[in-house]
Amino acid sequence: MEIAALVMWVLTAVAGLRLLVRRFSEGGLRRQGTKVTRYPAVLFLGHPALALLALATWVAFLLTRSCVYAWSSFGALVLVALLGFTMFTRWLTGQGGKHARDGEQVFPVVAVVAHGAVATLTFVLVLLTAITVSRH
Numbered sequence: 001m002e003i004a005a006l007v008m009w010v011l012t013a014v015a016g017l018r019l020l021v022r023r024f025s026e027g028g029l030r031r032q033g034t035k036v037t038r039y040p041a042v043l044f045l046g047h048p049a050l051a052l053l054a055l056a057t058w059v060a061f062l063l064t065r066s067c068v069y070a071w072s073s074f075g076a077l078v079l080v081a082l083l084g085f086t087m088f089t090r091w092l093t094g095q096g097g098k099h100a101r102d103g104e105q106v107f108p109v110v111a112v113v114a115h116g117a118v119a120t121l122t123f124v125l126v127l128l129t130a131i132t133v134s135r136h
Contacts, residue, residue, distance in 0.1 A: 001132065003062075004125055006058065006059075006062065008121050009058065012118045016119075018111050019112065044087070047080060047084055050079055051080045053076055054077045055073075057069055057072050067134050071130050071134070073130075077126055084119060091112060
């Protein structure tokens with residue numbers, strides 16, 4: 001289950017990287033003409049940065065088999081999921097919203113749904129693995 005979680009995590013990262021590249025190719029943070037934006041830099045950059053930290057902690061778990069790393073990774077993943085869900089709800093309500101800028105409307109539906117679906121599976125696998133490791 002640990003390796004399945006890692007594989008799902010890598011797939012999640014690939015789909016997320018596609019969204020990140022798309023955002024930056026459309027002007028990225030430079031296109032935010034006002035301070036009011038649907039995706040502030042802290043949210044938009046914090047989500048992948050924290051996800052990478054959680055992934056690094058998961059790799060540490062895989063190398064050491066320490067349940068502390070498994071639960072630390074899951075804890076960071078909870079924060080990543082909250083940031084991701086915030087962006088997802090803003091994306092859903094942002095179709096033509098008054099604060100949405102051109103560069104904020106560029107996320108393709110398929111990539112967003114794929115990223116969210118695989119991320120949800122990753123979340124569940126990491127949780128189940130952390131529970132399983134704690135029992136031994």
